Amino acid sequence: MVVPAARIVFDENDRAAVADAVTEILSTGALTLGPWTQRFENAFATEHGASHAVALASGTAALEVILRTVGVRGRDVVVPAVTFYATAGAVLHAGGRPVLADVDPATLALGPDTLRAALTPDTAAVVLVHIGGLITPDVDALRAICDERGIPLVEDAAHAHGSSFQGRPAGTFGLAGAFSFYPTKVTTSGEGGMIITESAELRDEARIYRDQGKGAFTANHHVREGASWRMSELNAAVGTVHLRRLKEFVETRRRVARRYDAALADLAGIEPITEPAGCRGNYYKYVALLPHGVDRARFKQALAEDHGVRLSGEVYDLPLHHQPVFADHRGGPLPVAEDVCARQICLPVHSDMTEDETDQVIEAVAAVHRRLAG
Ligand SMILES: *Cc1c(COP(=O)(O)O)cnc(C)c1O
Numbered sequence: 265m266v267v268p269a270a271r272i273v274f275d276e277n278d279r280a281a282v283a284d285a286v287t288e289i290l291s292t293g294a295l296t297l298g299p300w301t302q303r304f305e306n307a308f309a310t311e312h313g314a315s316h317a318v319a320l321a322s323g324t325a326a327l328e329v330i331l332r333t334v335g336v337r338g339r340d341v342v343v344p345a346v347t348f349y350a351t352a353g354a355v356l357h358a359g360g361r362p363v364l365a366d367v368d369p370a371t372l373a374l375g376p377d378t379l380r381a382a383l384t385p386d387t388a389a390v391v392l393v394h395i396g397g398l399i400t401p402d403v404d405a406l407r408a409i410c411d412e413r414g415i416p417l418v419e420d421a422a423h424a425h426g427s428s429f430q431g432r433p434a435g436t437f438g439l440a441g442a443f444s445f446y447p448t449k450v451t452t453s454g455e456g457g458m459i460i461t462e463s464a465e466l467r468d469e470a471r472i473y474r475d476q477g478k479g480a481f482t483a484n485h486h487v488r489e490g491a492s493w494r495m496s497e498l499n500a501a502v503g504t505v506h507l508r509r510l511k512e513f514v515e516t517r518r519r520v521a522r523r524y525d526a527a528l529a530d531l532a533g534i535e536p537i538t539e540p541a542g543c544r545g546n547y548y549k550y551v552a553l554l555p556h557g558v559d560r561a562r563f564k565q566a567l568a569e570d571h572g573v574r575l576s577g578e579v580y581d582l583p584l585h586h587q588p589v590f591a592d593h594r595g596g597p598l599p600v601a602e603d604v605c606a607r608q609i610c611l612p613v614h615s616d617m618t619e620d621e622t623d624q625v626i627e628a629v630a631a632v633h634r635r636l637a638g
Pocket residue numbers: 321322323324325347348350351393420422423443444445446456457
């Protein structure tokens with residue numbers, strides 16, 4: 265049996281619900297900015313305890329629109345070095361300068377000290393990323409540092425559908441949260457993104473930006489440098505149907521993670537990134553650091569070839585300051601980011617993962633650990 269690196273879960277009921285929705289959408293001809301988009305926005309806002317939600321074409325567009333609304337052009341935006349390209353890419357698209365910051369090794373997120381070290385007199389915004397769906401217990405301290413200086417905190421919550429800290433959902437800790445519905449994310453719309461916010465003003469701006477900067481849906485005057493960032497009704501239907509499964513998916517993923525926690529505790533030198541007190545993560549990824557000196561490529565190869573266990577991609581194997589495209593934004597060395605990127609692996613977690621699959625992963629990791637790290 266092979267445990268795949270990723271599995272996208274739409275059961276028969278969900279496929280039928282999407283098929284019905286597609287038939288309806290094609291028969292009415294309302295293909296964009298229609299009732300399904302509104303339904304998806306309302307359901308997503310409710311799920312995350314937010315007052316407003318705006319659906320967009322991608323998570324990257326969601327981030328860019330928030331940053332454009334804040335107004336970061338020509339100014340600095342703090343971004344952790346341990347994140348996906350798009351977090352810093354959105355800053356560039358919005359005309360800002362990413363300032364890459366180091367991270368806390370316990371959470372892979374910005375910490376109060378790494379944030380302070382990256383602030384400049386011209387910081388326009390700070391982007392916090394919930395790596396693997398885990399929310400740092402420092403989130404309120406980070407917010408306080410931003411508030412003291414009047415800098416908006418933005419969440420890149422692309423990993424964090426349904427995650428919470430002290431009962432407060434991802435996306436609600438700062439000015440706004442940006443989510444992605446790329447196929448690998450915990451719930452998907454095929455492609456898509458969502459902004460959630462308490463700010464009615466930001467909601468209105470986001471609606472303008474996503475539709476070519478038009479002042480109104482039917483008007484032809486353009487008041488912002490917007491773009492084609494709408495979500496199609498077809499994607500909104502897929503996203504609405506999938507979102508109904510979020511709680512169940514998170515339960516399953518958390519059950520798998522508890523088994524991995526227990527198993528990895530017995531393996532000398534392996535350091536799982538564990539959930540801090542108060543955090544209830546969605547386990548978009550289960551991250552663990554290999555012991556120093558263990559060859560990650562060999563470890564992964566042995567898991568795949570000898571045990572049929574394929575690991576998903578890391579989050580992330582190269583810190584952003586080492587990505588060629590950010591060469592101009594390279595500050596000093598960021599030692600924690602470099603270390604956690606070099607040593608991490610992500611064990612497979614699927615929204616419908618079986619006990620047998622979980623057992624197979626645990627046995628495989630223990631066997632390869634004995635051979636390569638014992
Ligand atoms: C997936 C992802 C994004 C981008 O989302 P898209 O929908 O692919 O544009 C942004 N940030 C992080 C951390 C992501 O994982």
